[in-house]
Amino acid sequence: MEYLPDSWNKLVDVFLSTSVFVFLDYDGTLTPIVDKPENAVLSAESMRVLRRLRDKYCVGIVSGRSLEDVRSLVGVSGIYYAGNHGLEVSGPKINSKALGFERFRPVIREICSNLKSSLGDVDGVLVEDKGLTASIHYRLVSERDRGRVEGDFWNLVGGYVDSGDVKVTSGKMVFEIRPSVDWDKGRAVKWVVDSAGGGDSLIVYFGDDRTDEDVFRRLGEGDVGVLVSEDEGIESGAGYFLRDVDEVIEFLSVLSRLE
Ligand SMILES: [Mg+2]
Structure with missing residues (x-):
C-alpha cells in the first residue's frame, strides 16, 4: 500500500481527466469510532467538504447502518447513500427497489x-x-x-x-x-455507478474495515482504493492508505478544490 499523499502527483492528472465517483464508508472513515453509535456525528467542516465535493464529483456514502440512519447523520443532499452494506440505496437516478431486497x-x-x-x-x-x-x-x-x-x-x-x-x-x-443473498458493499458501489450511467468512471473508495474489503477487491485497474488505518502493514486489497479520519477529510478537501 502506498501512502495516498505520496502518490498525489501521479493521481491528480487522472482525477482531472475523467468523471469520478467518490464513495466513502461512514464510521471510522468520515467520523472517528465512538462507544455509542449515535454519537458518531459529522463535523460542520466535514459537511462543508462533502458539499464542495458533491459539486464537483458524484459522491456516495456506503455504510452498515440503515439507509435512514446514515442519510440523517450525513444530511447532505444530492449524493448517493447505501445503507445496510448496500442492500438499500438512494440517490440521483437510483431506484433500489429494483434490487428486490425489500x-x-x-x-x-x-x-x-x-x-x-x-x-x-x-x-x-x-x-x-x-x-x-x-x-x-x-x-x-x-x-x-x-x-x-x-x-x-x-x-x-x-x-x-x-x-x-x-x-x-x-x-x-x-x-x-x-x-441470504450474494450482495455486499462492493456490488452496491458497482451497481450505483452503472445505474447512474457512470460506465467507465474512475471510482475512489475510502473505508476502514473488513466489509470495505468487498469494495477494494471489486475495484478495476486505475480505480483508487484507500484503507483508513494506522497500521500500514495490514493485509488489504486497497492500493493506498491514509492514517485516520482527519487525513481523509484533509484529502477530500484538497480533492474538492482541484482545478
Ligand atoms: Mg467503517
Whole structure:
C-alpha cells in the first residue's frame, strides 16, 4: 500500500481527466469510532467538504447502518447513500427497489420480534433491528447468561437459516443477521455507478474495515482504493492508505478544490 499523499502527483492528472465517483464508508472513515453509535456525528467542516465535493464529483456514502440512519447523520443532499452494506440505496437516478431486497423486511422484523420476546429478560442483550438486517449484541451480558443467549438465538434463528431466508455471521459478542443473498458493499458501489450511467468512471473508495474489503477487491485497474488505518502493514486489497479520519477529510478537501 502506498501512502495516498505520496502518490498525489501521479493521481491528480487522472482525477482531472475523467468523471469520478467518490464513495466513502461512514464510521471510522468520515467520523472517528465512538462507544455509542449515535454519537458518531459529522463535523460542520466535514459537511462543508462533502458539499464542495458533491459539486464537483458524484459522491456516495456506503455504510452498515440503515439507509435512514446514515442519510440523517450525513444530511447532505444530492449524493448517493447505501445503507445496510448496500442492500438499500438512494440517490440521483437510483431506484433500489429494483434490487428486490425489500421482500426480506418482514422476515427480519419477525425474527427481531421473536428474539426480543425470548431474550427480553436477559440483562445486556441488545436486539438492533435495522430493517433489512439485524444485529444482536450480547457483550454486556454476564458470562453466566451468555450460553443461554447463544442457545436461544440458534433455536429461534436456525430455522430461518435452514430455509434459506437469512444468513448469520458471528462477531465479537454479536450476531449479524442478513438476507441470504450474494450482495455486499462492493456490488452496491458497482451497481450505483452503472445505474447512474457512470460506465467507465474512475471510482475512489475510502473505508476502514473488513466489509470495505468487498469494495477494494471489486475495484478495476486505475480505480483508487484507500484503507483508513494506522497500521500500514495490514493485509488489504486497497492500493493506498491514509492514517485516520482527519487525513481523509484533509484529502477530500484538497480533492474538492482541484482545478
Ligand atoms: Mg467503517
